Amino acid sequence: MKNIFFFLISLSIAFNSFSAKDKENSTTETKDDSKLNSGALSAFKFRAVGPALTSGRVADIAINEKIPGTYFVATASGGVWKTENWGTSYQSIFDKQGSYSIGCITIDPNNPHTIWVGSGENNNQRSVAYGDGLYKSNDGGKSWKNVGLKNSEHIGMIKVDPRNSNRVFVAAYGALWSAGGDRGLYLTEDGGETWENILKVSEHTGFNEIHFDPRDPNVIYATSHQRRRHVFTYISGGPESAIYKSTDGGKTFNKLSNGLPKGDVGRIALAIEPQNPDVLYAMVEATEKTQGLYRSNDRGASWKKENKYASSGNYYVELVCDPHVEGRIYSMDTWAQVSNDGGTTWKPLGEKNKHVDNHCMWIDPTNKNHYLMGCDGGIYESYDAATTWQFKPNLPITQFYKVATDNAEPFYNIAGGTQDNFSLMGPSRTNDKRGIVNSDWFVTKGGDGFESAIDPKNPNIVYAQSQYGYLVRYDKASGETVDIKPQPKKDEAAFRWNWDAPLIISPHNNERLYFAANKLFRSDDRGNTWKAISGDLSRQIDRNTLPVMGKVWSVDAVAKNKSTTIYGNIVALSESPKMENLLYVGTDDGLIHISPDAGATWKKIESVSGVPSKTYVNMLLASQHSENTAYAVFNNHKNGDFKPYVYRSRDKGASWTSITGNLPERGSVYCIAEDHVNPNLLFVGTEFGVFVTIDGGAKWVQLKAGIPTVAVRDMDIQKRENDLVLATFGRGFYVLDNYAPLREITEDVLANEKAKIFPIKDAEMYLEGSKLGRRGKTFQGESYFNTPNPKIGAVIRYYVQESPKTLKAQRKEKEKELAKNNADIPYPSFEELRAEDNEKKPYYLFEISDNSGTVIRRIKQPASSGIKTVVWDLRYDSQTPVSLKAKAPKNIYQGYDFGRMALPGKYTVKAYQVVGGEVSELTEAQNFTLKFLEINKQMGYDRSGIEAFAKEIANARNQLGKLNKVNSEFQKRVKYLHEAVIATPKADRKLIENLTQIDNQLNNLSLRLYGDKSLSKREFETSPSINNRLGTVVYYLWRTTSNPTSTQREQVSIAKDGLSFVRDELKSVKTQITDIQNQLKSAGVSYTPGWMPDIE
Secondary structure (H helix, E strand, C coil): CHHHHHHHHHHHHHHHEEEHHHHHHCCCCCCCCCCCCCCCCCCCCCEEEECCCCCCCEEEEEEECCCCCEEEEEECCCCEEEECCCCCCCEECCCCCCCCCEEEEEECCCCCCCEEEEECCCCCCCCCCCCCCEEEECCCCCCCEEEECCCCCCEEEEEECCCCCCCEEEEECCCCCCCCCCCEEEEECCCCCEEEEEECCECCEEEEEEEEECCEEEEEEEEEEECEEECCEEECCECCCEEEEECCCCCCCEEECCCCCCCCECCEEEEECCCCCCCEEEEECCCCCCCEEEEECCCCCCCEEEECCCCCCCCCCEEEECCCCCCCEEEECCCCEEECCCCCCCEECCCCCCCCCEEEEEECCCCCCCEEEEECCEEEEECCCCCCCEECCCCCCCEECCCEECCCCCCCEEEEEECCCEEEEEECCCCECCCEEHHHCEEEECCEECCCEECCCCCCEEEEEEHHHEEEEEECCCCCEEECCCCCCCCCCCCCCCCCCCEEECCCCCCCEEEECCCEEEECCCCCCCEECCCCCCCCCCHHHCCECCECCCCCCCCCCCCCCCCCCEEEEEECCCCCCCEEEEECCCCEEEECCCCCCCEEECCCCCCCCCCEEEEEEECCCCCCCEEEEEECHHHCCCCCEEEEECCCCCCCEECCCCCCCCCCEEEEEECCCCCCCEEEEECCEEEEECCCCCCCEEECCCCCCCCEEEEEEECCCCEEEEEEECCEEEEECCCHHHHHCCHHHHHHCCEEECCCCCEEECCCECCCCCCCCCCCCCCCCEECCCCCCEEEEEEECCCCCCHHHHHHHHHHHHHHCCCCCCCCCHHHHHHHHHCCCCEEEEEEECCCCCEEEEEEEECCCEEEEEEECCECCCCCCCCCCCCCCCCCCCCCCCCCECCCEEEEEEEEEEECCEEEECCCCEEEEEEECCCCCCCCCCCHHHHHHHHHHHHHHHHHHHHHHHHHHHHHHHHHHHHHHHHCCCCCCHHHHHHHHHHHHHHHHHHHHHCCHHHHCCCCCCCCCHHHHHHHHHHHHCCCCCCCCHHHHHHHHHHHHHHHHHHHHHHHHHHHHHHHHHHHHHCCCCCCCCCCCCCC
């Protein structure tokens, strides 16, 4: 018996206490050593385009009260953000971690640089994302370490013992979609190295909150919550939800029950009254009769119901006590509520001009009227106790479900539906120097937004919808909407709409729409009339007969089926672009139906080998290359199965083959896209990022550059631009500009090509305006949100298998091999060391040539291996004096120094490498075309008509730069020569008079070159200088596609005449200075800076 007891104790310890390091090592990813990997594709960098117009869901806020203005924002699905200036700016600090969904965040009360993060949103709604445990930072969020509980999936709350920072308690909420995992109340006493489950209820019940008595951290309160969600239901309670109390630091716990509801209980929120910690408040989600706000005046020994009010445990059930006023409690809810009498009565807090759906709140302990609140619309701040609110417009954490692009000119637009923040639409780029800003975006439909579609021939016609199929046709030109949702006919049964109903425009007819509930509908007149072309295509399962947590629950179960789509509806839809009327339909209960005749007949696919039964069909995509080919994405995460399921059919859906390949085992797949040129080039969006395959799914590679760890819920390819556009669930939209070179990249190319320039997309020249007067944020302050446009120019992507190595690098490589073999490492010779020290770094030269073969521009790039990118700005060199210093402007008042625009036409680019001063060919030439975008509607676009004039100006500018420099050098030389005369006793003193005359002559030339500074500094009008006349023309002509004005031509003529005079005068000065130098040389002058003495 003792042996059995010892075995059970050992088993319990093994399950309840484990090392974070061991747990982490068990899930280490295998390193990809092949040529084609994420690093090799890092040149394909995504570009964030926002928006931050509506922001997104905030789960928690942690204020560093020791450093005023510093706080951390834990977002439901956008990572962790930090501000050090009260939200004037935010920095994302969690981009590359294993999770993007955050439930809670805590600052160590003893060390403000130690931050704890619990991953996995701590709410229970249908779109909640799962996490991978606890993270810890010891440097204020600069770096992070996963410290365990990787199978918790959702963390409710973290508390650090104020007496001992190594002692940390974690309320592990546990999996929402399944049983088991790391759930319960956990304790570490070594800063996260090991964890012990000190309070475990069952495989169905976790903990959502933990609190310390502020007087004694040994007194601990914790709330457990029994809940489960699946695609078909939600149960938010059971007999295991409860409040627990410990008085010995967590060694033992007692369940509190006196006065609290009996039977099934849902989520419980707990708050301790800071003015009198004997008083506890508990908001209890339960049955209609038993739910409410309960109060204890004796540390939980007994409870009294104060009010029947309770918020939804699906989203809220959180309480915050006011640190200034006893009895004032705030409840997080759709509309935040406040009680001023300890929970007896409640009223709305006040949310004028503020987003609703509140999740967290902070009240300034030094200012009773100062609030921060996190909601589904981001962060809001109030300084007058919620009378007015300031929105933080610079937190781009919008959760997009879907994305669509249009064919607008010159730049396409992006549209998509969001979680609780409307359907939005905005530009993929702009022709403004500020980039893309919040005001560029607009709402096409209110509510939660979902699938949008844009007429491919008329970008003003936009279809947008909110939850449960509320579809409208939006006119972008007028802003008007028309309701076009299909409705049941008289005596027809009600339709079952998914929260996210599928919508497509037929690829064969831009006026034909397909839209689905439990039936499929078709319209041939843009939604004015609809016809059902199928019956109910679901399994028609009664969800109330399905077991949850091991049993079928009563109709009176807590929150049964709340915030859950009625089960059995269509969720995926596609029509073959190659065969009109060939339709694919997928359901939320795992069925695929195929119709070859627009719904006249249907073939049902009950199951697909390798896919669990009834798995949600997340996406279907008919190939644009073959009428026989289609793709299916299945997503089973709502059953706790996070595996990827990606399939392809080659026989119109009759059979399916997995192309999941090497996609990560943990990472549900949401969407797939097929390249319109190369059928083997596919993309998928997963729970943790985007992947690409170049071989039809045999091998997948994650595209990581420019995009954080985040769920990619949908994607669209804008075919005209070859852009991949992503809808992320928590970080807005991302664009991969011109991914076309991926069509050329193979393992063979990377292994066997020494160097190569990939085909170049047509380069488009246009000029950016500035609605704000300058670049970027201009004078709008740091909180003004903008995302930069891509660079204007020819984007040249190239590959170099192995970059040239310096002599030092070659030596170190040899020494490394010797050291590996324990051989002696010889000391280099003096000649070798000198050669290393004097060697210049190797580099690449890219030569741009026009159609005649004339080289018009050279661009220098660092010598490095791999796939890289260089951009030619479609301009000639600036032709200003050469400088060894960088020419980038230091602020928004300084302009960039660039040359005149190149002409539209054919160009080539070729790469060379320069190693040890020797130039050799690196790649073959690659052709491309330069064209002008016709944005300027005032003038014509025949740039060749003014090229001769522009070239004349460029030459004049080049000459002016030389003369400016010569005049300046001569003035400096005259000063040295003046001092040399004084320092040389044998020199003729009359040389001083000669030098004074030369100095006067140079001053007069300076007046012509730079203007009359003597008069201008005394506020007199002055005539334009040569630099002013020519510089003004260059500034404006280089920044317009319009023809030059008569005034500009006249100014150039005057400037050229002035240049001729200055040039002749400087020749005369040179002769005079040379004569004086010769006289001084004869008099035995010492070396004088400015001229090269004879070396005898």
